Amino acid sequence: MTTILEIEGLRKSFGGVLVTDDLSVSLQKGEALGVVGPNGAGKTTMLNLIGGAVRPDAGRVLFEGQDITHLARHERCRRGLGRTYQVPRPFVGMTAFENVLVGATHGRGKSERASYQTAVDALERADLLHHANTVAGSLTLLDRKRLELARALATEPRVLLLDEIAGGLTEAEVNELIETIRALRSEGMSIIWIEHIVHALLAVVDRLMAIDFGKLLIEGDPHEVICSPEVEYCYMGTERV
């Protein structure tokens, strides 16, 4: 197995508060890694550091063996890093199809013609093809989340970073999304998936990590991690000492 993404000793503080504290994680090619942790643990910040929206105070990000710590966001996208936002951020004035088209043309550098097919495929994989011509601003939450996914897929990423993509959905909707992500996983996509809905993670991921206060608490087999004292104690609502 080869490592596709690696973060080494990442550190970030906002206004004196350490939000990412010496965090090191690696992701294997084709692996799905789940991330759990309480609100404010620094999960989204970890994705921001990987995607380039936030620059680390220390540490490195390696993608396919290359140091991308100082690369601009759009360049990371073009290299093959895809990401969805916790709170969907569609281009509200455009149709779903146009949203996805932007990813295919600019993220992948495809011609207009070639990107039509890519956009249709991405919408289909994210199960949103029936809303292709709907203006993104008027989509429901589930469909906005699907659009986040479709848009990321249109950039043809090799690593997909998902930030609470199932959060706020109904049980039935979560199950639909699990199927979608499982399909991506079996196509060989490497995935880091932050999620609070534990059963969704357990249905898909190969490995699970838990973080709190920006620190890695434990990582390993998903079931073992979920049942570990570290996670029960700080994440599952058991009282903190």
Add this chain to the structure above:
Amino acid sequence: MTWVNVIVQGVLLGGLYALYATGLSLVFGVMRMVNLAHGDLSILAAFICLLVVGVVDVNPLLALVVVVPLVFLVGYLLQRFLLNFTLKGDDMRPLLATFGLSVIIQNGLLQGFSADSRGLDAGRIENASLALGDKVAFGWFPLLILVVSVLVIVLLNAFLTRTQLGRAFRATSDDQGAARLMGIDNKHIYALAMGIALAIVALAGVLMGIRTTFTPGIGPARLVYAFEAVIMGGLGSSWGTLVGGIMLGVAQTVGFQLSPGWGIFVGHLVFVTVLAIRPSGLFAKTVS
């Protein structure tokens, strides 16, 4: 002059204002930035045209072939290497930077060209006019300006809605963070937007330089007219901008007809009235 004729003249003047306003509104739309040097850059373009005409002795309309791409380049470089750096942090920074730029351009032009009024001579077309019956007569040249501004708006709309690059403009305008996530280099997009906006304003500056005279200090007044046209039309609506420009042109021409000192004043009056009745402009796109 009959009133019908006054209105026709106003509509034609409005075409020019719409052209100014289109560049301003593109920049605001894409990077939420107000360029206070917008008017001065149009005057700079007119002076550049004067230089070109002085060197190669061609019609200023032909000189546009050189002036417009040159000013596009100035816009691109200005945004890329100066104004992009002002976009981080609070909204005051781009205002201060472009205000400073406005002062620099005005004084630079004063230094180089003195405060004398200048004009660009386009030959016969300037004075050729068309009479409709014996009540209405209008010049071919103002009509050409109106046609050009409609054409610019049509082309800009087609660019924004139908091309890859246009979609990148709209995506960046909606959410620059998400646009970067999609592989769009926002700094390049901003620079292109400024380049296109200034190319349009260079066109406006040269056409106005042919129509009337200009001095180094007249830029801010043009900025104000462009502002009034954009705001009256409603932000984000390109046809609204055309209507706003025409309303301003008609108001000024009617005012001027009432009393020669009243032209600009009546324009401002109509602007304030529209603002009072519809603060977001006549055709504002409402974004939920």
